[in-house]
Amino acid sequence: MKKTASLIVILFHSYLQSQTFDGNLGSQSLKWTTEQKDFNSAPRFGIAPMSIKLWDNYEGANAPSQWGTLLEINGKESHLDSQLYFTGSWDNGRILYRSAFYGQTAWQDWRYVLDSKNDVESSGNLKINGTGNSGIGTSNPEKKLQIDAPNSDAGLRIHAVAGNNNTNTPYLLLTGGYLPNNGVALQGISDQNYGRKALVFYSGWEGDIDNPQISALKERMRISSNGNVGIGINTPSNKLDVNGTIHSKEVKVDMTGWSDFVFKKEYNLPTLEEVEKHITEKGHLENIPNEEEVLKSGINLGEMNAKLLQKIEELTLYVIEQNKKIEKQNERIMILENK
Structure with missing residues (x-):
């Protein structure tokens, strides 16, 4: 009897061991x-x-x-x-x-674990593989990355959280192709104390095209933190400083006055003798900067045009006066010839 019971137990145990899990869990299977x-x-x-x-x-x-x-x-x-x-x-x-x-x-x-409801927190790199477009705030992105936001807060912030107050790290680097000069960039550069930022534009790639670095680009233009703009110069002291040639169809300069005061009766027109004396002593016209001043400080376009017009108007008055003298002389000559 004992042998029979042992045999039944062995056969039953062998039967259980021979069963394989079919993927279905019955009621009360896991407890x-x-x-x-x-x-x-x-x-x-x-x-x-x-x-x-x-x-x-x-x-x-x-x-x-x-x-x-x-x-x-x-x-x-x-x-x-x-x-x-x-x-x-x-x-x-x-x-x-x-x-x-x-x-x-x-x-x-x-x-x-990444989900679509909560904030995403990760100490590693976030990588999105695939050929489709990615959207933030939109379910139908039209570009590789599209960000939709309300009109009241449609912004993108790149913030350098590490470093001292004068960090230069925030930048946007745009590259493409495998030819020289294939990169452009925008970067926030500290131009004053406490990290005040100037916006700098770069181009002209000269580094490793397979490992682009912003340090290999050349600065082209800068908008300083005080609002001054420099092209070809990184320390603009005026609203627009340009180190190079400007080609334009038209330049308009606002003026606070003009040189027509020369034609007013109360204007004290210098005599030609006084003009000659000033030229002899100073080497330039009165109220016109000399060569040394121009080479050192340049000229104010509006102010210089006004001064040149003043000299032209003075010269016009001299010509008119000389013409009157010539006419009087011609009258005297005609009287003498008729005698």
Whole structure:
């Protein structure tokens, strides 16, 4: 009888061992007793190899949240041990993940599993593979990256959080192609104390085209923090400083006065003798800057045009006066010839 019972047990056990899991779990198939997880424990503690275990967390020490549920999946002996932690709705219903691989005796840091509802937090690089477009605030992006936002706050901020007050790090680098001079960039440059930024425009690539760096570009234009603009010069002291040639169809200069005062009766027109004396002593016309001043400080276009017009109007008065004298002389000559 005992032999018969033993044989039945052996055959039944062999039958169970020969069954394979078909992927379906019946009612009451997985059951765990309530057990608090020790989150300070080392990997593979409290769970057997090749098993799955569910833990309940209620104010566990060093847990990702005050309350939650932990699902742990352990592989072969000393192989990969993985944990998924589920927070409740009071923690925005998020999922965290950490693991320890072969030979690791400490857990890696918790990291959030990406979802579409909550903020994305990651200490690694965010990479999006594929040939499609990416959109922020839009479900139908038309470009590789499209950002839609309300009119009241449609902005993009690039902020350097590290470094001192005078950091020059924020920049936008645009490159394309494999030929020289294929890069342009915008960068915030500190031009005063406490990190006040000038906006600098770069072009003219001269570095490694396969490893672009903003330091290999040439500065072309700068808008300083005080509003001055420099083209070809990085220390503009005027609203627009240009180190080079300007080609324009028209230049308009606003003036606060003009030189027509020369034609007023009260104007004291210098005599030609006075003009000659000033030229002899000074080497230039009165009220006109000399060569040294022009080479050192340049000229004010509007002011110089007004001064030149003043001299032209004075010259016109001299011509008129000389013409009157010539006419009188011609009258006297005619009188003498008629005698």
